[in-house]
Amino acid sequence: MTRKEIKVYVLDHLAGRLTCKEFVERVTDYLEGSMSLWTRVRFHLHLGMCLGCRIYLKQLKQTIHSLGRLPQEPVPPAVREELLRRLRAKA
Amino acid sequence: MDGRGEQEARLWGSLGDHLWVDSPTMSEVKQEPVRSAGARMAEGPLSERLRNRDEAAFTSLLDRYHGSLIRLALAHVSDHSVAEEVVQETWLAVLEGIDQFEGRSSLKTWIFKILANKAKSRGVRESRHVSISPLDLNDENDEPAVDPSQFRSTGYWADYWNANPQPWDEETPEKSLLSKECAAYLQQAIAQLPANLQQVLIMRDVEGLSSKDVCDTMGISEANQRVLLHRARSRVRRALDQYMTGGIRPE
Numbered sequence: 001m002t003r004k005e006i007k008v009y010v011l012d013h014l015a016g017r018l019t020c021k022e023f024v025e026r027v028t029d030y031l032e033g034s035m036s037l038w039t040r041v042r043f044h045l046h047l048g049m050c051l052g053c054r055i056y057l058k059q060l061k062q063t064i065h066s067l068g069r070l071p072q073e074p075v076p077p078a079v080r081e082e083l084l085r086r087l088r089a090k091a
Numbered sequence: 092m093d094g095r096g097e098q099e100a101r102l103w104g105s106l107g108d109h110l111w112v113d114s115p116t117m118s119e120v121k122q123e124p125v126r127s128a129g130a131r132m133a134e135g136p137l138s139e140r141l142r143n144r145d146e147a148a149f150t151s152l153l154d155r156y157h158g159s160l161i162r163l164a165l166a167h168v169s170d171h172s173v174a175e176e177v178v179q180e181t182w183l184a185v186l187e188g189i190d191q192f193e194g195r196s197s198l199k200t201w202i203f204k205i206l207a208n209k210a211k212s213r214g215v216r217e218s219r220h221v222s223i224s225p226l227d228l229n230d231e232n233d234e235p236a237v238d239p240s241q242f243r244s245t246g247y248w249a250d251y252w253n254a255n256p257q258p259w260d261e262e263t264p265e266k267s268l269l270s271k272e273c274a275a276y277l278q279q280a281i282a283q284l285p286a287n288l289q290q291v292l293i294m295r296d297v298e299g300l301s302s303k304d305v306c307d308t309m310g311i312s313e314a315n316q317r318v319l320l321h322r323a324r325s326r327v328r329r330a331l332d333q334y335m336t337g338g339i340r341p342e
Contacts, residue, residue: 005248019250024236028321032302034313052255056237059259063328066268066277067296072158079175080153083182087149090186 007049018042023053027060138198141189153182156199159298160206165282166289167210177213181206200304203294207308214286236325259335266335273334280330284323291316292323 001009018026023046029035030043047053140148160181164174184205192201242250259268267273281289281297290309294300300308306316 019242020252021235021237021239021242021250024325025321027236028317028324032317032320034317050252052252055256055258059256059332060324060328062259062268063324063331064296066273066331067281067292067327068299069269070162070274070277070297071271073161075153075157076175079157079179080150083153083179083186084146084149086183087144087146087186090144 004049016042018046020046020050020053020056023047023050024056027057031060031064138189138192138194141185142192149186152185152198152202156202157182160202162297163203163206163290163293164210166286166293167207167214173213174210177210178206180209184209196304199298200300200308203298203300203304204308207290234322236321237329256332257336259331266337268331268335273331276334277327277331280327283330284326288319288323288326291319292327295320296324 023043026035026039026043030040035043047057137148137152141152157178160178161171161174164177165171168174168177181202185202188205192198196204241253241256243253260266281292284292287309291305294305294308295302302313302316302320306313309316311319
């Protein structure tokens with residue numbers, strides 16, 4: 001057994017097994033703060049021993065971060081003019 | 092989600108980050124997108140100014156949200172010109188309705204709600220609107236967040252990574268998450284999502300609305316919203332992974 005495998009084995013039996021496959025399905029619950037305390041503990045124990053899931057979580061955060069920075073379409077001048085005309089008409 | 096839960100999540104989130112992950116912290120991830128950072132502070136006077144038909148106020152609102160509204164409209168209707176029409180109708184409704192705006196929600200949420208309602212009825216006419224049936228949210232119909240082939244299938248380590256995911260290097264200039272090319276790719280990935288996933292993802296992650304506001308706007312429960320958000324984020328992560336790592340994975 002490698003060192004990593006021993007760590008996983010010990011943690012699994014202490015905390016209840018949480019596999020990587022489960023981890024990637026629970027990650028939104030985790031980020032949304034809708035996880036029970038116990039699941040969160042298991043989640044963190046898994047995160048602590050699993051590089052793959054740390055990378056996965058980071059990728060997901062990078063995804064969310066990039067989504068929040070998407071560029072926007074500008075307002076077409078004709079649309080702006082038309083809407084301002086309507087605004088003036090209402091004044 | 093109550094305030095305590097959120098606080099706790101943040102606590103745990105940042106704890107996890109410091110211990111184990113060198114990544115944006117929870118507070119960064121939860122932050123509003125950059126373009127709306129200043130919006131909240133200015134909103135009080137903005138709705139007042141709008142009521143007084145202040146052109147500058149309306150112009151700043153247009154600049155801030157027009158593109159966002161187009162994007163959200165496109166999650167309901169497929170045609171760009173139809174989306175533009177829906178957004179124009181929305182702005183007219185904002186001008187009409189601003190005197191009745193009570194400030195119970197933020198001005199932004201209020202405008203997004205108007206858009207969602209208008210776009211929804213247009214989408215129904217185009218028969219693109221997908222109502223969310225319980226069946227959609229059934230586990231058996233669920234698609235996995237990660238291709239099952241990425242996990243080991245047998246032995247004690249079954250369901251653990253076969254090979255770790257490849258980290259996305261943000262430093263290499265040719266494949267940057269912040270590049271224009273990546274943004275275009277990301278928008279394409281969003282456009283390929285089913286309508287309801289698109290709507291949730293755009294409102295939550297692109298425009299930074301709260302989960303409560305998204306639930307109100309779409310008329311769904313928090314739990315359903317979370318399922319949709321999870322699927323949408325998972326799919327977009329997969330798409331980005333293909334982009335960032337060129338679809339090649341080391342064995």
